[in-house]
Amino acid sequence: MNALTAWLERYILPIAAKIGGQKHLVALRDAFIGTMPATMAGSIAVMINAIIRDLPKEFIDGYDGTTIPVIKQIISVNGFVWNGTIAIAGLIFAFSWGYNLAKAYNVNVLAGGIVSLAALIQGISFGPSNSADLGMKIPEKIATAITGSEIGATVTPDGQLSVGLWGWLNLNHLNGNAFFTAMIIGAVSVIIFAKLMQKNITIKLPDSVPPAVSSAFAAIIPATVALYVVAIFNFAFGELTGQLFIDWIQEMIAKPLMGFTQGLGAILVIQLAIQIFWFFGIHGTNVMAPVLEGIFGQGQLINIDIYQKGYNGLEGRAAVLEAIKDGKAFMWVRGSFDIFSMFGGSGGTITLILALLLFSKRADYLTIAKLSLGPGIFNINEPIMFGLPIVLNAIMFIPFILAPIVATTIGYLATSWGLVAPVTQAVAWVVPPGLLAFLATGADWRAPIVSLICMAATFIIWVPFVIAANKMDPALGENEN
Template identity: 45%
Template sequence: MNAIMNWLEKYVVPVAAKIGSIRWLVALRDSFIATLPITMAGSLAVLLNAILQTYPAQWGWTGVVNAAQPLIMIDNTVSMGSLNIFAIFFAVMWGYHLASAYKVDGVAGALVSVSAFFMGINATAQVALGKKLSAGAAKILTDAGVTVSDQSITVGNAFTTGHLGSASLFTAMIFGALAMVVYIYLMKKDISIKMPDTVPPAVSKAFVSLIPAIAALYVISIVNYLFTWCTGQVFGDWLSEMIQAPLLHAGQSAGMVLLVTFLVQLLWFFGIHGSSVLQPVLDSIWQTSQLANIAALQNHDPLPYKWVRGSWDAFAWYGGAGGTIILLIAILWVSKRADEKTVAKLAFVPGLFNINEPVMFGLPVVLNAIYFIPFLLAPLVNTAVAYVVTMLGWVAPVQIAVPWITPPILDAWMATNFDFRAIILAVFNMIVAFFIWLPFVMASSRMQNEELTE
């Protein structure tokens, strides 16, 4: 055991720490974190509409649905202004945090990033028709520049929520990153217009970023034009088909899910915030999948993904990464170590709300050899069980983003849109985790007793 830990500490931990300090990855992580209020607001709206509309409609309670129409419309408006245009918010935060990481004007960086995003998506809106248009109506639309067919009408220079939601996140990431490379480089080279000291600071600041911003946007425009000319396809559409969709599909594989679980636990054991280090991966793949599920629920469509970002929180990471609330329960139940029981009592309430730093660093779990195996094994087993059960359709997939401080079991129930089977799965996994932790807690207690008798 010591040999393995020494090897990991010597070769794995330095690499992980270095990856966790890369400015681009830190900016990507912070960008997703910054959009949390928008995600929560949209998810709450979808959740309330499920209570007010979806379930009553299924049960035939049309009177409840009709009476709740004002609230339903309010929730729909919140969704339209949050989740349905999520990629815009991300693009703004992406540019801001990248620019701030390199200590250049973050506001201008945000504007450059969101402008680059709009350049990379297809500005064409297509609307399906319920029936064929009359010849007169078709002529009026055609004269206005609208393309008309028997099944749909297509309008140029228009964006739909399909362009602006989570489906376009990868376009926002790549085009925003390319634009910011140019912008940051020119800003660092001080290629800018200098204004006299008498000019107000706000005006002077805008002129400083003028040349870098213009250059960045023209580079994006040229790249987009050349790409479309060569492929006949807008970059954003190509990216969704060739890269984003396969990557999200790969995120549904058991191997990828378990690998990420293992890496998060391994990094945490050495005191590195594994969830934060891997958050760019977690959010780019599984948060995007979760947003797609939320959008599908809102539109009453089939859920496209079964394992998403919130699946870990609902069924494996109880009380934080590692499922440490189960460790605290085991210590309070069977341990005879006064030091561990004292820490467990102090850490239990924060643990109920998924704050596990007190137990990670106070017990500690970090670099505690006796807890190395269960800390890795319990979340892996829980994730594997939840993955199989979810993929078999025995429990509904996570389709609502709930606040991260939501206590265990309640989190699973709410996140799966109130599927009672999620409660059963969460309790089952917690029991399994308890019996994985139990022998190691007892061993830790015996070790101290033996030390005291020597």
């Protein structure tokens, strides 16, 4: 064990530390965290609708919440919340990404957020530029009134109404589908902006000018250059390929990458990386946030979106399951890790706490377990991670790595085999295990049972190592005899 720890400290720890401190990855992590107020609000709205609109259908034939007074108004209000959150999650992320990236470069953070947002918007679809023939013949007086109007309608000589569709923003370019494009375009535009700011290629005003005005003017030249660079790229890309960059990214990069990460092998590699980072005291979920949030988080937002909007005439959970078959939704998303392997925190440490309380004979371990039980119920595991500690504790390395791998495998197989519904709701990570699984899957009663099975499996893994730790001297870390 000591040899293993020494090897990990020598070869793995330096790499882990560099990755954990890389400023662009830190900014990306903080960008995802920054979107939480909006995405959680939208997720709460969708979850409430799931409970009052969709769940009763499982038990009451003919139930339709949209026709029941008060309930239908609540559903409508939640729809407005969704419009301003999940439906435009890509826009929210673009601003948060630019803000945090500018912060990493120590330049104007507000301008950085605006540049990133503007760079994304300029490359999305505003509707087809050609008109659509509606196949409708209308009276001459009406045709004369609307021809050339602001709605873009025209009438052909034979009286056929044609409506220009330009100006309609494509929601599929504003929601979670925009994440990958926002990462790339936002990074390019904000880094250009930041570099120009750092070189003082700015408009300088007298010291008498208020700081807010001076700061805004200083950002004009860097922001303009950055946005023109992106605009020229968008133009050239469109001319060469005949499509928008955001559509190309979605088809050529985002979908294949997200499809690849739906495999059990890829998921286990990600889970393994999280655990290794944590073992060295580096917040594994934060370091892996670009993958967890950028890929699996995007998949979760897409699932939530489909759950709310429906798919192929289906609603709620049925819509998501149908969309998964067509490759439009995802079986394993960000919340899947939370409900199947991160109960009590990364590593499923709530089961370690239970194992300590039942089988440990060490006074120090028992004291830490008692202190960690309360936070652990709410998935906060820093007390056990650093108090026991698990960090750099050789005897805890194997179960800390193995337990979540086993739990993830159980959860993955249960979901892929249809034994439990996929995650379709975003629930605050501090919700206790079991209840978290129930809510995240759209109130699937089977989810807490699968989560409990995962917990039982990890408990069995932890127990032998807890018993083995009883033979270690707490002070010297050696066998008592």
